[in-house]
Amino acid sequence: MDAAPPRTVPRSPRAEATRQRILDAALAEFAARGLAGARVDDIALRSGANKRMLYAYFGSKEDLWLTVLETAYEAKRAEERALHVGDLPPADAMARLVRFNLRYTARHPEFVSLLNQENIHRAAYLSRSERVRAMYSPLLGTLSDVLARGAAAGVFRQGVDPMQAYVTIVAIGHFYVANMHTLSTIFGTELGAEPALEAREAHCVEVVLGWLRP
Structure with missing residues (x-):
């Protein structure tokens, strides 16, 4: 090099x-x-x-890679913050967060590619970034607040770990988009088409809200 x-x-x-x-x-x-x-x-x-x-x-090229990763994470978090889920009733807030994560991933396949590559490297470069870790503490704080408000209102069960909730929300959208081509081939349907995305979106919301139900 x-x-x-x-x-x-x-x-x-x-x-x-x-x-x-x-x-x-x-x-x-x-x-x-x-x-x-x-x-x-x-x-x-x-x-x-x-x-x-x-x-x-x-x-170096490796430093540029890390900057690209940090910038990609920052772009997603900026849009996530703009959802203002703290201003919504708990169930609506959670549904908005679920929809956003699926749709953001579908709109940004390059984000999926970057994350997949960094995981191949076992987060060797991301582990150097204090910047990305700092982005997610406020997110977990916001999610904790939504969960607490939902539990107080009786619409969510008690004791939900906000980190586990967020990982689940991201995972059910990320897996769908990351494997869209193979799944479309296996099932003989275009999972990237808008009707399929709408169906997946509704399913994801139902799954998460059902899991949170008392």
Whole structure:
């Protein structure tokens, strides 16, 4: 691997635009080819920047991979925060969170690809990120509040672990999208079509709310 010079922080709008182009190009290359298969030359070519600039802004290819991961997680959390589930009745809040996670995953197959690749690496790069861990503490706090309000209102059972609840919510959507092509082939139906997504969405909401019922 080429040696990477110390990273610099873009200061001008033009420099920031170049940095964003590199990030966008890296996301596309990493999602398509993974960390091992993506080449810095191809990322630079796709972004219209040169390798020197890429290394100046991000360091090594591995550092760029981690930045892409962090940015992808941050984008999802930003949309999750915009749901304002704390302002909704508990059952509505939970249903909105379930729908969002399925639909977000379906809209962003590149996010699925990045997570699958990072799991192949056993989260070796994500484990370096304090930034991502910090994003999820407020989420679990919000979910804890929804669960507590639901239990107090008698619509949710007591003692639900918010982390387990969130993992379940994410999993039932992520598995569907991550395996959409194989499942569509096996069952002979296009699971990415809107009617199929609507059916899956309704099923996911029913499963989660049924599990939470006292």
